[in-house]
Amino acid sequence: MVDRKEKDMSIIEQLRKGNIPDVLKKVAELENVHLDHIVSGILEGTIVVPHNNLKTLDKPCAIGKGLRIKVNANIGTSQDHEDIEEELEKLKIAVKYGADAVMDLSTGDKARDTRLQVVKNSPVPVGTVPVYEAFLKAGKHKGTIMRLTADDIFDAIEQHGKDGVDFITVHCGITMESVERMRKQGRLADVVSRGGSLLIEWMVLNEKENPLYQYFDRLLEICKKYEMTISLGDGMRPGAIEDATDRAQIQELIILGELAQYAVENGVQVMIEGPGHVPLDQVETNMKIQKSLCNNAPFYVLGPIVTDVAPGYDHITAAIGGAVAAMSGADFLCYVTPAEHLRLPTVDDVKVGVIASKIAAHAADIAKGIPGAKEWDYRMSKYRKELNWEGMFKECIDEETARKMRGEIEPQNENVCSMCGEFCALKTLNDVFK
């Protein structure tokens, strides 16, 4: 361990010394919760505040126990489609419709430029998956991704820290042990995690352990330096309903639980990533087992989507799974857009994806009794009862769309809508009970 000046200490280390970093005061205010709640949550590892120490976010947030459910939007290019301006447009619309964080998952040649622009323009925390870039570079400069070294991976992670990234997904639970368990049980869809599959390819062909697991301390040092929150990736997440909650998935989760505890002990904030494709009756179980195995670390889930058969509508399959997950323990929902399983999302897919996830998150906030949640619905329904359309529009999760739709078939009586026309039940009873 290098000696650190106090200002270089991580948030957890500062809190242990009794110092409260300013960012936490700002977050407590934005979250409308008591500062003590945030502080004790970070110290016990049940709350994270992803915030790279090289910059200041306009809209930082806290993720975890007792807090409003947060939503992440994935953006970024692939080799098949690279347009930085479009990604910045996606960032803008994601934030407009309420994304609490974004992940830039770019894998194209302009990956770093995209990342720098996203970090520069994002008011919310930015996450990345540095291993993509490490593999990309190895493939480009060394002829094959197989020649990637542990140094290449950690160099990429350090670069992301320097570039101002707030949280990184690292697939540390892809180990010889979890891969072996997967192969032993067998799976319909093997691995659907990009980072996970590349690491497995590297491990199998080189017959070596995953450097992100083997040199976990090195990872912690870099993350501490830049105050990057670790998001322990679930490379083994099921990619098919058939594979849900199998031994590979839970084996990886056990390993992630161990690593999470070790990370917090060593002063680094950490959250756990979760599935994936999960049948609805297994969603709650998946949330409870994560809390149990990972000391209640914040749980960041992708979806989960509750059926495989709805490409084009996976924002809906994910909203179903996400709402139930968030009600049962998930803290952070990664959106899924209608385009998942088909192509990169467009700007409009990003908008729809964020809104669907926000609906799931808000439904869970109401269910959990998060202060302020059901009050939003109260205001909306009060305006509805009063047939106050301007009031209603302003409370809508997407005001523009609601205004546009109502205008498309105009009612003869401006107080009602064309659904029931004169037979509007609210109007009828307002007259009767007035």
Place this chain on the structure above:
Amino acid sequence: MVDRKEKDMSIIEQLRKGNIPDVLKKVAELENVHLDHIVSGILEGTIVVPHNNLKTLDKPCAIGKGLRIKVNANIGTSQDHEDIEEELEKLKIAVKYGADAVMDLSTGDKARDTRLQVVKNSPVPVGTVPVYEAFLKAGKHKGTIMRLTADDIFDAIEQHGKDGVDFITVHCGITMESVERMRKQGRLADVVSRGGSLLIEWMVLNEKENPLYQYFDRLLEICKKYEMTISLGDGMRPGAIEDATDRAQIQELIILGELAQYAVENGVQVMIEGPGHVPLDQVETNMKIQKSLCNNAPFYVLGPIVTDVAPGYDHITAAIGGAVAAMSGADFLCYVTPAEHLRLPTVDDVKVGVIASKIAAHAADIAKGIPGAKEWDYRMSKYRKELNWEGMFKECIDEETARKMRGEIEPQNENVCSMCGEFCALKTLNDVFK
């Protein structure tokens, strides 16, 4: 009771005599369940097969215990927008995307013409709310809906029977008692059921009991004559998250439970309608209490939607609530379109609404272990693993949309999609593990 020839007996009466109507054999085959399951379910009142005896449906279905979750699509005009052709287009698209039943809720001047056309063209059971037409006629011919008589209501119901309607919503649980309980507790949004609000207006201004409750035997006689299944409407369903699961709603449900038992005893098939606006943590409770109070009668829910704040996206709020409801006991999901709370649905809204509800229903079928459900997901994921796009498209809930989306950003390698491009995890592991 009039004497009935055997052929005039209701399905329940025939089953009690040991005769099995042909329609049930057809339904058992379509449902892929043993005929005994359907027969015993109908006899004990846990399954209904809505099927007017004046016609033969191409796609009849059974709704209830142990069966695949069914989906209903509401179509129909209002006074503000009347176009029969458009409604028939909605019928067509609803059936194409998997609606198991439709309800024609027309309230315009052409209500009967619309109904006749819908019944004529629908391969699936058609439901209606006859009381709309009764009130509409009273308003038109008697100057005010207040002059409506019990005869007017039962004449309308008889007409719907003659017109070939398979199931009718009747708000029999709107009684002096339940209305009083509602007024005593108070509500944010009072009543949002059109039929319910009109009946309350009539009851309050005339100081009379609801004829649908008072003369329930008369209702049963008509329904038996045409083998119309009764759908006991929930006029007291909450229209705001704030009002969910209150005393008025449960009081009505108690009354509906009594009436349902009496209907089955008297040879008429019956299901119960349910909410509405329900916070996610109360959805399961609502399903369990219905089963308990109503002798496990089939439960037909509208949504439920899990937040009030998302007009324009209520197919999603309803898919969340519907999936959880169906997993917890609901048997029949009434779709909600994006346009709910804003205007009449367009043809495209109907399509999206049906698909969202089918996703919810299918997610519940998987969760409940309904035979054949997860096999669909298995096929999809097997094709996905094989990167067999033609196979995948054919298993998609909406093949056209999936094909269109994938084509919008073409991948360089035709085996993958533009989401991950060359970094496709499935492709990577297919190469490693081949």
